[in-house]
Amino acid sequence: MNSVISLDKINKTYENKQVLKNINFDIQEGEFISFVGESGGGKTTLLRLVAGLESPTSGSININGKPLAGKNTIARVMFQDARLLPWMTVIDNVTFGSKNKKMKDFAFKLLERVELGDKSTSFPQQLSGGQKQRVALARALMSRPKILLLDEPLGALDALTRLKMQRLIAKIVEESNLTTILITHDVQEAVLLGDRVVAVKDGHLGLIIDGIRKDDTRENFTEVIETVQDFILATSEEVK
Numbered sequence: 065m066n067s068v069i070s071l072d073k074i075n076k077t078y079e080n081k082q083v084l085k086n087i088n089f090d091i092q093e094g095e096f097i098s099f100v101g102e103s104g105g106g107k108t109t110l111l112r113l114v115a116g117l118e119s120p121t122s123g124s125i126n127i128n129g130k131p132l133a134g135k136n137t138i139a140r141v142m143f144q145d146a147r148l149l150p151w152m153t154v155i156d157n158v159t160f161g162s163k164n165k166k167m168k169d170f171a172f173k174l175l176e177r178v179e180l181g182d183k184s185t186s187f188p189q190q191l192s193g194g195q196k197q198r199v200a201l202a203r204a205l206m207s208r209p210k211i212l213l214l215d216e217p218l219g220a221l222d223a224l225t226r227l228k229m230q231r232l233i234a235k236i237v238e239e240s241n242l243t244t245i246l247i248t249h250d251v252q253e254a255v256l257l258g259d260r261v262v263a264v265k266d267g268h269l270g271l272i273i274d275g276i277r278k279d280d281t282r283e284n285f286t287e288v289i290e291t292v293q294d295f296i297l298a299t300s301e302e303v304k
């Protein structure tokens with residue numbers, strides 16, 4: 065199988081602080097990888113490198129076998145805040161204001177997929193937090209990316225909305241065969257959504273474990289969550 069994302073001996077240093085340490089990791093097409101771990105462990109930095117928003121201090125990132133130079137054009141990022149433009153309607157936020165008929169038709173389809181078909185002419189301030197994130201998801205899908213990078217996108221949502229969004233993201237990612245990286249502080253979310261769950265420890269990929277999407281018995285689910293939680297808690301104590 066071909067790796068869509070391949071990280072080879074990645075190091076990243078900020079102002080003498082080494083944030084990522086010799087990261088080697090391959091992600092296959094259509095895989096969903098969850099990164100969890102202590103705050104400041106380097107998860108967002110890793111995601112920014114894959115997005116091409118920053119470069120590694122050393123090592124290489126290959127996307128579909130080619131070295132990444134500059135912005136990753138087949139990836140889109142979704143953040144904790146939806147970052148919608150308040151003066152534009154929902155549909156214009158998705159099309160970036162384009163009046164092109166084909167783009168608008170596609171944007172409408174995407175809004176239907178995120179169950180917001182009836183909100184296309186609303187403005188962001190008329191939407192709930194979950195609805196805003198769904199617009200952000202539709203906007204991320206507008207350029208038909210192959211890679212979706214999710215930086216704690218559900219972090220600000222209430223528990224029930226979060227559960228609904230998790231299901232929606234899982235469905236859309238599966239349908240579109242998107243290769244996905246999710247950063248989350250929620251271990252349950254990481255295990256539920258991820259084909260693999262990676263606990264990031266002090267700049268290293270500490271624990272790598274299969275999620276439960278393909279093997280979902282309740283017993284296994286609890287076991288996987290506990291393993292990840294134990295690892296993260298042990299990590300925090302060591303760091304202190």
Ligand SMILES: Nc1ncnc2c1ncn2[C@@H]1O[C@H](COP(=O)(O)OP(=O)(O)OP(=O)(O)O)[C@@H](O)[C@H]1O
Nearest residue numbers: 078079083101102103104105106107108109110264
């Ligand atoms: N642009 C920057 N300049 C200097 N230091 C930075 C920069 N970006 C990140 N860092 C530092 O790198 C470390 C890792 O940050 P990063 O945001 O990747 O961690 P994280 O695991 O995503 O944390 P969190 O879960 O809190 O978002 C932190 O110590 C942070 O202060």
